[in-house]
Amino acid sequence: MDRNASARARKLTSRWALNLALFVAMAIICLPGFWIVLNSLRPTVEIMAKPPIWIPRELNFDAYVAMFSGVGQGGIPVLEYFRNSLIISVTSTIIALAIGMAGGYAFARYRFAYKSSWFLGFMLTRTVPGIALSLPLFFIYARLGIIDTHLGMILVYVALNVPFTIWLIDGFFRQVPRDLSEAAQIDGCTRWQAFWRVEFPLARPGIASAGIFAFLTSWNEFALASQLTRSTGSKTLPVGLLDYTAEFTIDWRGMCALAVVMIIPALLLTYAVQKHLVSGLTSGAIKG
Amino acid sequence: MKAMRLPPHVMLLLPAVILLAAVILFPLLLSLWSSFTPFRLTRPDSVWQFVGLRNYTRLAGDADFWVAFGRTVLLLTLALNLEMLFGLGLALLVERASRGQRVLRTILMFPMMFSPVLVGFQFKFMFNDNVGLVNNALQSLGLTDQAIPWLIDGKLAFIAILTAEIWSSTAVFAIFILAGLMAMPRDPLEAARVDGCTPWQTFRYVTWPFLMPFAFIAMTIRSLDVARAYDIITIMTDGGPAGRTEVLWTLIARTAYSDARMGIANAMAYVAILLSIAFTAIFFRQLAKARAQVAADW
Numbered sequence: 001m002d003r004n005a006s007a008r009a010r011k012l013t014s015r016w017a018l019n020l021a022l023f024v025a026m027a028i029i030c031l032p033g034f035w036i037v038l039n040s041l042r043p044t045v046e047i048m049a050k051p052p053i054w055i056p057r058e059l060n061f062d063a064y065v066a067m068f069s070g071v072g073q074g075g076i077p078v079l080e081y082f083r084n085s086l087i088i089s090v091t092s093t094i095i096a097l098a099i100g101m102a103g104g105y106a107f108a109r110y111r112f113a114y115k116s117s118w119f120l121g122f123m124l125t126r127t128v129p130g131i132a133l134s135l136p137l138f139f140i141y142a143r144l145g146i147i148d149t150h151l152g153m154i155l156v157y158v159a160l161n162v163p164f165t166i167w168l169i170d171g172f173f174r175q176v177p178r179d180l181s182e183a184a185q186i187d188g189c190t191r192w193q194a195f196w197r198v199e200f201p202l203a204r205p206g207i208a209s210a211g212i213f214a215f216l217t218s219w220n221e222f223a224l225a226s227q228l229t230r231s232t233g234s235k236t237l238p239v240g241l242l243d244y245t246a247e248f249t250i251d252w253r254g255m256c257a258l259a260v261v262m263i264i265p266a267l268l269l270t271y272a273v274q275k276h277l278v279s280g281l282t283s284g285a286i287k288g
Numbered sequence: 289m290k291a292m293r294l295p296p297h298v299m300l301l302l303p304a305v306i307l308l309a310a311v312i313l314f315p316l317l318l319s320l321w322s323s324f325t326p327f328r329l330t331r332p333d334s335v336w337q338f339v340g341l342r343n344y345t346r347l348a349g350d351a352d353f354w355v356a357f358g359r360t361v362l363l364l365t366l367a368l369n370l371e372m373l374f375g376l377g378l379a380l381l382v383e384r385a386s387r388g389q390r391v392l393r394t395i396l397m398f399p400m401m402f403s404p405v406l407v408g409f410q411f412k413f414m415f416n417d418n419v420g421l422v423n424n425a426l427q428s429l430g431l432t433d434q435a436i437p438w439l440i441d442g443k444l445a446f447i448a449i450l451t452a453e454i455w456s457s458t459a460v461f462a463i464f465i466l467a468g469l470m471a472m473p474r475d476p477l478e479a480a481r482v483d484g485c486t487p488w489q490t491f492r493y494v495t496w497p498f499l500m501p502f503a504f505i506a507m508t509i510r511s512l513d514v515a516r517a518y519d520i521i522t523i524m525t526d527g528g529p530a531g532r533t534e535v536l537w538t539l540i541a542r543t544a545y546s547d548a549r550m551g552i553a554n555a556m557a558y559v560a561i562l563l564s565i566a567f568t569a570i571f572f573r574q575l576a577k578a579r580a581q582v583a584a585d586w
Contacts, residue, residue, distance in 0.1 A: 022381050026395050032410045033398065035421055052424035099303045106300035120572055125312045127564040129515030131537045132557035135544050136315035159311035162304050220403030222519040227545065238405040252413060259406050266401040271394060
């Protein structure tokens with residue numbers, strides 16, 4: 001009886017300790033985001049207040065209104081940045097997906113010499129630090145006259161995304177049994193038809209998540225964009241964020257508001273694909 | 289057109305190869321060349337002046353460069369190991385949770401959505417000595433009455449950057465290790481318990497070997513993109529004040545764009561590229577090894 005009770009007590013304490021640890025961990029994860037949202041809604045006086053004001057007295061959307069009301073109103077050209085980001089990210093994602101699907105399919109379905117070396121080689125191109133790559137690109141782009149253009153950014157983002165897209169899509173095609181496509185071919189499909197009618201629909205959720213991953217990479221990229229864009233004609237949002245820090249003072253509130261604008265698409269998209277992303281990346285690991 | 293018929297896998301890989309060759313490989317060759325020249329942006333013809341290894345020998349004797357190099361390696365080593373550790377802890381915690389796993393997993397992914405620039409910015413804000421959350425909290429709790437110069441003191445700034453880095457990337461490890469935990473077969477765990485293993489032994493000899501490939505996938509993905517830290521650091525301190533948080537990447541950016549000394553910056557960039565490749569190659573190796581081991585065991 002006594003032992004029972006103590007065992008139960010211990011179990012209860014460990015459950016509470018676990019829940020507490022979970023809560024603390026989740027709080028740490030959420031805190032920075034929460035802090036940004038909160039401060040985008042507070043007037044600057046309150047942010048700067050000493051001693052700090054913990055419970056907000058006044059919340060409003062002034063920062064967002066100011067941001068979207070254009071230059072001169074204390075805002076920055078957010079709409080242009082947003083448009084640039086969208087054009088560059090979407091276009092580069094579509095191209096990267098097309099190239100990545102071809103490459104991923106080749107890795108998943110064909111045997112060829114030095115396959116794993118090729119794969120490693122592709123991955124290694126991704127390891128080149130953006131800032132290191134920006135030096136020669138800056139020079140080449142300046143020569144070609146595509147610096148500070150959408151085209152230049154799209155090109156480099158496609159190249160940035162292709163290796164990882166190949167890795168992901170390779171994983172998803174591996175999950176589709178080879179027999180299915182063979183069965184379709186026996187039934188009279190060409191390999192091309194078998195791909196589009198059988199393998200592609202089955203791998204589609206995975207491919208979609210690879211696309212979203214590529215989109216987010218382009219959406220969030222900074223090192224290259226900060227050097228290869230100059231004007232509102234091609235600056236993307238991450239670079240635009242710096243507009244708020246140009247002087248000695250930082251407009252914390254405005255920056256927070258822009259941060260929220262940047263985060264929302266990413267948040268929605270990541271939530272939509274989380275499941276497939278992990279399964280695609282790990283499928284290669286278990287099956288080899 | 290029947291003469292030129294390449295095998296299908298070549299056709300399929302061709303676009304990727306051409307693109308990567310044009311946008312990554314060719315520029316890298318160019319930058320390799322220019323690392324042997326005294327190239328300055330202000331004098332374009334200096335790109336044709338070959339000076340051999342002069343840039344590299346100058347770098348070898350440059351104390352600032354080596355300090356930045358050492359700091360980069362230290363930052364990466366600390367960050368990757370701590371992220372792995374925290375990620376493992378988080379994954380185990382979430383796996384134990386009896387309820388709300390889906391919600392917890394979504395929250396876990398939260399930091400992954402943040403662009404590194406945003407991470408840098410939000411931690412810059414939180415560690416701000418005047419209006420930041422950290423100092424506000426410390427002062428309100430009465431732990432200190434001074435404004436701690438988080439981003440001004442070299443050591444503290446390093447800690448702040450490390451914190452930001454860990455916050456943003458622990459998620460990758462947690463998510464993959466969690467995926468491993470969920471894919472894990474239950475029988476070996478039961479068997480270990482029946483055989484009288486302590487929880488630690490079970491973890492060490494049954495769970496961990498199975499999780500390893502997942503951890504290495506996370507490591508590999510992470511190491512592909514270690515230079516993300518550049519974004520965070522540029523925003524938080526930009527290598528400053530007075531070079532106290534300078535890492536390889538901020539040094540490259542400063543040398544190339546502020547000082548316009550492209551030649552030597554390219555030499556530095558090559559060192560940075562080799563460093564990244566070394567990190568990735570190590571993890572790919574480990575990944576292959578862990579993969580082979582799991583394949584043999586299960």
